[in-house]
């Protein structure tokens with residue numbers, strides 16, 4: 001049984017900025033092996049945008065996802081919480097975050113945070129972190145607060 005993807009949100013100005021940043025990052029992706037370039041952009045709690053793209057490697061497991069790059073950029077610039085995230089990739093299927101990235105996102109986002117999925121032409125679906133990773137294990141399970149300066 002195939003479920004229809006959730007109806008995407010209207011492309012608001014905020015979403016439009018995320019879309020543009022993810023599209024630009026996708027254009028810089030390093031994906032010579034899969035030829036499947038992905039871009040991701042997130043807005044942090046202060047409103048700053050951070051983007052990433054997939055970076056593959058001849059030693060395949062060493063490659064990293066677009067979401068990981070965007071999160072690393074956020075952390076390196078001082079951001080600690082994801083307010084919204086958009087992933088953009090090619091193909092007929094929805095380019096939703098992989099399982100590992102769902103956990104990466106969860107580290108810095110609560111269950112209500114929106115994760116949008118797009119291709120190069122349109123926003124295709126919108127989910128919440130809670131829908132993508134229900135009953136997740138996160139920093140609160142360990143009594144940690146990722147907002148701390150060096151948490």
Ligand SMILES: [Zn+2]
Pocket residue numbers: 065066067097098099100101102
């Ligand atoms: Zn991933």
